Amino acid sequence: MSAAPAVQVRDLRVALGGTPILAGVDLTVAAGEWVTVIGPNGAGKSTLLRAVGGLLPAPGAVTLFGTPIAALRRRERARVVATVAQSPVVPAGMSVLDYVLLGRTPYIPALGRESATDLAVVHEVLERLDLGGFSRRELATLSGGERQRVFLARALAQGATLLLLDEPTSALDIGHQQEVLDLVDRLRGEHGLTVLATMHDLSIAGEYADRMVLLAAGRVVAAGTPREVLTERLLAEHYRASVRVVDGDHGPLVVPVRRTP
Structure with a gap:
């Protein structure tokens, strides 16, 4: 008997403020797979990730590892799925260490404190993301790229099996883009993580994804x-782009081509 998919989405329909955003999306992500969702602005990519992560109501449409998402309590869901949003809310004055430690919340008893294990997990993740020297810094003092790595660190510290990455490299230079995505891919191999991501950079998306889904106007x-x-x-x-697609070692490379007048 085959294992249940990590993510099963069936006929997902989402309207925000009366405007349809997703109009019947079907999506399956196998356990251990990396699937990247692409599409033009306004296609519904971030909305899809929010619904899969349980941040938007999707009655009966989303199943995680064989369990309907509605049947998972918030704490249970947080042990299964971790999300890196495009612009997370950052509490004022919070240090990098304390922010990443928030990822351990699902494992800390109510009214309890973090354990030595929780702290060890956080420090290991900070080192892996080249953030060891930033632990006492306030998030507000970091560059956009540094903050993006901290957001990813919190998700990794959560220890979830499914990672939802919404434009995880949008604020990073090309070197740190590769470092972050290589790290996620390595952790996927070492710990059996499943990755569902959205990305704008099509060449980088194609280098790392096993499969891709193209959304347009709320449909696959x-x-x-x-x-x-x-x-x-x-x-x-x-x-509506003029591009050339060149075959690379790990996937197609998309090169914009200037339109002639």
Whole structure:
């Protein structure tokens, strides 16, 4: 008997403020798989991740590891799925260490304190993300790229099996983009993590994803391997972009081409 998928989404429909955002999305992510959702601005990518993470109501549409998300209490859900949002709310005056330690909340008893194990997990994650020297710094004093790594550190400290990454490298330079994504991929191999991400940089997305899903106007318009989804025809149709797609060692590379007048 095969294991249940990490994520099963069936006919997901979401409207915000009366405006339809997702119009019947189906998505399956196998345990241990990396799936990246791409699409033009306004396609519904972040909304999809929020629904999968339980941050938006999706009655009967989302199942995580065989369990309907509605059947998971908040604490249980936090041990299963961790989200890195595009712009997380950062409490004023909070240090890097204390912020990342919030990821251990699902394991700390009510009215209890963090254990030595919780602190050890946090310090290990900070070192892995090259943040060991920042633990006492306030988040507000960090650069955008440094803060992005701290947001990822909190999610990794949570110890969840499913990582939802909403534009995880948007504030990073190309070197730190590669470091963060290489780290996530390595942790995926070492700990059997499942990754569902959204990304704007199509070349980087294609380098790391096992499969890609192209959303447009709240619907899935293409799904498959990066080479099947990142085609000049699909990108021209749904992004209105002029590009060349070049085959790389790990996936297709998407190169913008200037339009001639």
